Amino acid sequence: MNLGELRLIRKLTSHDHETLFSFLQEEASFNLFIIGDIESFGYNEDFQEIWGEFTEDGTLKAVLLRYYDSYIPYARSPFNVDAFAEMMKSKHDSIQLSGKTEVVAQFEKVRGLPLGKKRVMYFCECTSDTYVEEETNFDIKIATIEDVDRIIELRNGISEFKTTPSTRRMLLKSFETKTGRTYYIEENGKMVSSASTTAENSLSAMVVGVCTDERYRQKGYASAIMQKLIKDLISEGKRLCLFYDNPKAGNIYKRLGFYDIGTWTMYR
Incomplete structure (x- = not known):
């Protein structure tokens, strides 16, 4: 310079x-x-x-x-x-x-x-809980730091997810610094569906790790968890953001009130 x-x-x-x-x-x-x-x-x-x-x-x-x-x-x-x-x-x-x-x-x-390597993803946000149902029939729980290994186990069992050695460390850090949260549903004591936030700040939060064990899909678990996330964060005055590169996944999020605001590029 x-x-x-x-x-x-x-x-x-x-x-x-x-x-x-x-x-x-x-x-x-x-x-x-x-x-x-x-x-x-x-x-x-x-x-x-x-x-x-x-x-x-x-x-x-x-x-x-x-x-x-x-x-x-x-x-x-x-x-x-x-x-x-x-x-x-x-x-x-x-x-x-x-x-x-x-x-x-x-x-x-x-x-x-x-x-x-370059990767471009759609970037969308949600600023309203207009499309959120008032109540669901599911028992949605909030994870604690003791649940970190259960969250990793769930993600490791899903083919669409790629966890790395740093995944656990980053998840732990989000709990410790209160910059992330995870909601989940379990059956017979087993965590079968979850969604997390990361990079939470006073204005917004990024939604990550939306997943359901393949054996427990088509039951509306992930949708119910997302609706609770939306309702809770909007009530706190925060907007929700997420990335997606699969148009089908994008359509699911848009039914919950998300809308595209642009694209995000990563070089890794």
């Missing part, structure tokens, strides 16, 4: 919090990971940094979050892609990049940036 770029791009601190959140809240759903990480870990952790690019008059125009070796950029207008890319390259040989498609796609033309 040249001297001019250094003056316009700097690491943000708690003194920038109000300016940063005002900027991020314009598209709170797309920024739920950035918002959640800042609310959970602040500005002084070694594993997390957030950088901001400013205009000449001091207006924030773009941000870049680093969480370990993962990066999320966000901007609503043209920004210095090359400068942000140089910052990423200087810290890591392998980069995990994700974000709003229109933003992260601009990094594809940067030479020498080690991006991984």
